[in-house]
Amino acid sequence: MKKITLVMAMSQEATPIIGQLALRACNDFVSRTPARAFSGQYKGLEISLVINGTDLTHNVECVGTQPATLAAYEALNHFQPDLLINAGTCGAFAEKGSKIGDVYIGERIRFFDRRIPMGDYEAYGHGNYPCPLAVDLARQLDIPTAVVCTGNALDMSPTDEAILKQEPVVNKEMEAAAIAWVASLWNVPLIAIKSVTDLMDGGQTTSEEFLQNLCFASQNLNEAVVQVMDCLAEKLQLSFS
Amino acid sequence: MKKITLVMAMSQEATPIIGQLALRACNDFVSRTPARAFSGQYKGLEISLVINGTDLTHNVECVGTQPATLAAYEALNHFQPDLLINAGTCGAFAEKGSKIGDVYIGERIRFFDRRIPMGDYEAYGHGNYPCPLAVDLARQLDIPTAVVCTGNALDMSPTDEAILKQEPVVNKEMEAAAIAWVASLWNVPLIAIKSVTDLMDGGQTTSEEFLQNLCFASQNLNEAVVQVMDCLAEKLQLSFS
Numbered sequence: 001m002k003k004i005t006l007v008m009a010m011s012q013e014a015t016p017i018i019g020q021l022a023l024r025a026c027n028d029f030v031s032r033t034p035a036r037a038f039s040g041q042y043k044g045l046e047i048s049l050v051i052n053g054t055d056l057t058h059n060v061e062c063v064g065t066q067p068a069t070l071a072a073y074e075a076l077n078h079f080q081p082d083l084l085i086n087a088g089t090c091g092a093f094a095e096k097g098s099k100i101g102d103v104y105i106g107e108r109i110r111f112f113d114r115r116i117p118m119g120d121y122e123a124y125g126h127g128n129y130p131c132p133l134a135v136d137l138a139r140q141l142d143i144p145t146a147v148v149c150t151g152n153a154l155d156m157s158p159t160d161e162a163i164l165k166q167e168p169v170v171n172k173e174m175e176a177a178a179i180a181w182v183a184s185l186w187n188v189p190l191i192a193i194k195s196v197t198d199l200m201d202g203g204q205t206t207s208e209e210f211l212q213n214l215c216f217a218s219q220n221l222n223e224a225v226v227q228v229m230d231c232l233a234e235k236l237q238l239s240f241s
Numbered sequence: 242m243k244k245i246t247l248v249m250a251m252s253q254e255a256t257p258i259i260g261q262l263a264l265r266a267c268n269d270f271v272s273r274t275p276a277r278a279f280s281g282q283y284k285g286l287e288i289s290l291v292i293n294g295t296d297l298t299h300n301v302e303c304v305g306t307q308p309a310t311l312a313a314y315e316a317l318n319h320f321q322p323d324l325l326i327n328a329g330t331c332g333a334f335a336e337k338g339s340k341i342g343d344v345y346i347g348e349r350i351r352f353f354d355r356r357i358p359m360g361d362y363e364a365y366g367h368g369n370y371p372c373p374l375a376v377d378l379a380r381q382l383d384i385p386t387a388v389v390c391t392g393n394a395l396d397m398s399p400t401d402e403a404i405l406k407q408e409p410v411v412n413k414e415m416e417a418a419a420i421a422w423v424a425s426l427w428n429v430p431l432i433a434i435k436s437v438t439d440l441m442d443g444g445q446t447t448s449e450e451f452l453q454n455l456c457f458a459s460q461n462l463n464e465a466v467v468q469v470m471d472c473l474a475e476k477l478q479l480s481f482s
Contacts, residue, residue, distance in 0.1 A: 032314075032426045058365040064355055065393075066419045069310045073273075113354055114305055115394035118448035124299035125393070152306075152366070152393070153356040157400035178307045185273045207359035 005081035006049040007072050010061040014051050016222035035071040043233035050075040064152045065178035072182040086179045089217045090171035090194040103224040105138035106148035106192030111177045112163045113151030129180035134191040148192045150177035195221035246322035247290040251302040255292050257463035276312040284474035291316040305393045306419035313423040327420045330458045331412035331435040344465040346379035347389035347433030350421045353404045354392030370421035375432040389433045391418035436462035
């Protein structure tokens with residue numbers, strides 16, 4: 001695994017990683033989507049990073065599963081990576097042991113808002129993408145694992161809450177399962193790395209807590225991404241020796 | 242407007258239209274996605290039709306916004322149409338005057354499940370794509386208009402219901418707003434045509450009612466699509482004379 005593509009939603013989440021890995025804007029990545037790409041070398045790895053980009057109508061980052069679907073699709077098309085990493089921030093439950101700034105690796109990725117109670121459509125809706133490679137890596141790096149649960153709402157409705165609470169440790173976020181579906185079309189493995197910005201049962205409004213902790217959580221995310229990259233670089237070295 | 246691409250979610254919805262317009266499988270449409278394409282000529286129009294395709298893991302049609310996003314993207318890439326039409330089935334409210342088999346044209350298209358109550362992200366989440374061309378056409382053809390409301394759940398949570406009921410006449414479905422976003426990236430106009438399979442306030446389970454009425458609603462949808470095509474063909478003729 002030499003060619004690794006990171007797909008990330010928000011520039012605020014990506015900035016520390018772009019700096020730390022010394023990635024540069026990739027001008028030959030041309031797309032109809034608002035997605036933007038960066039690339040570079042890190043310890044023998046060919047790294048690229050694609051962010052969803054900015055919505056010019058509302059002047060916000062293109063969060064959510066629709067932009068993530070296209071960004072992942074264009075990233076796979078352009079960079080043809082051996083491995084995809086989705087790094088980002090998430091919500092979590094304090095009652096399940098999570099704290100602000102905790103970083104997890106996804107052991108499984110699923111949708112929580114695609115409720116289609118109609119025969120086989122139900123399982124299709126939930127998705128449920130297992131991540132065996134990610135679980136191995138999490139064990140080696142002693143990073144805890146969680147079920148990454150994807151939906152297009154930042155808030156949490158009572159219906160969402162009932163579904164989310166059925167999972168053991170939850171990372172609630174807005175992109176991973178869409179990326180996992182696209183990765184499955186290319187048969188490329190996916191590692192999701194998520195850092196907690198807000199506690200859904202913490203009493204504070206999600207948006208406030210999210211904005212307050214975005215910078216801190218993104219720094220922790222950056223550290224975990226570098227840890228994963230170092231581990232992958234080491235494996236690559238070993239494969240050559 | 243000579244080149245028209247229809248994007249549709251389920252093969253069951255598309256089959257009557259493929260037959261009526263005598264479209265043929267389009268073998269040069271090659272995609273990593275499960276999407277499949279058909280094409281043909283109709284009264285001087287160049288018609289293509291792309292369906293989301295089948296999920297081979299669960300053996301169901303790829304409904305929802307993520308496959309619709311990619312199918313629309315690939316359709317626009319491949320066929321470079323002047324106009325995109327999203328035809329499909331939907332749920333509606335009896336209390337707002339809708340009946341099974343009623344056909345509507347979207348006057349506006351929005352997401353109802355992207356709740357992001359955080360400054361400008363809120364409006365971004367809802368989307369809200371006006372469809373002026375569609376409104377003109379609906380008036381000419383005497384087809385009623387509705388607000389097409391897109392989300393990834395077939396059922397309706399109390400949170401969804403409260404949001405949906407704020408709109409006047411509602412078509413609740415699972416693809417249009419994602420397609421509208423992609424169409425906006427290409428600056429191609431979109432017409433959404435929706436036929437009612439189920440009444441959300443009708444007392445029957447949505448999945449049962451949907452399956453029971455899918456064939457009938459798809460036939461009505463087919464008739465409306467042909468009506469729209471005839472109107473567009475006439476406009477094209479007039480533009481040449």
